[in-house]
């Protein structure tokens with residue numbers, strides 16, 4: 095996607111933010127780092143917390159993406175997202191800690207990324223929708239969405255109730271699936287599909303601010319919510335949009351009516367989430383219990 099752009103901005107940040115940098119962590123590091131995971135699945139998120147005295151700022155680099163950390167009143171919290179497209183294996187995590195006295199240090203660790211256990215599925219599209227498999231159409235739509243995903247809002251917009259799956263209806267298409275369209279074109283599934291008759295009210299998975307409510311080629315009627323801390327949720331194939339960009343929504347608010355426009359073979363809600371600039375399994379984000387106080 096925009097890995098190169100993000101990487102170059104990272105290098106700039108590191109250079110500017112380094113101050114009186116010490117390249118390696120001192121023997122007795124004043125910070126404490128905790129991880130809520132042993133390893134991370136492809137397309138999933140792990141939480142890293144950094145505590146200590148005199149901390150000014152924390153950020154991490156993982157899979158060539160910068161993950162800013164956010165102060166939650168007790169710790170600097172990082173949501174480390176593993177890209178679903180990256181191979182299983184070991185990846186360096188570099189945590190950069192900047193202190194109030196201007197000094198900084200880098201703490202290195204290796205993170206294991208495990209199989210996302212993604213399936214594959216055959217999808218049959220009507221011939222009239224085949225142009226929506228054009229890579230250029232895909233690229234243009236991603237470029238538009240990426241302009242949002244590259245912005246990490248430092249405020250936390252979601253409330254104590256965190257995130258929920260927006261509907262109890264049956265799920266008919268898992269996240270991350272390799273999909274073969276009409277036996278010819280492979281695409282990855284960036285979200286998960288929920289069965290939903292046309293015109294069903296669609297609710298926000300978490301509180302936040304609407305940043306996009308428009309028609310897209312592939313996603314059709316689309317609402318994108320910025321939840322802060324680099325978390326976004328998107329709702330696709332909508333028949334009617336009931337919110338506008340800039341509008342604040344609470345978890346459970348009706349934001350749209352479901353539909354089947356865009357690159358859709360039937361009536362359903364496509365629900366997707368981005369954390370730290372990459373697609374992640376929305377259900378896994380829900381399972382993190384982000385709303386609950388530690």
Ligand SMILES: [Zn+2]
Nearest residue numbers: 285286287364
């Ligand atoms: Zn979908």
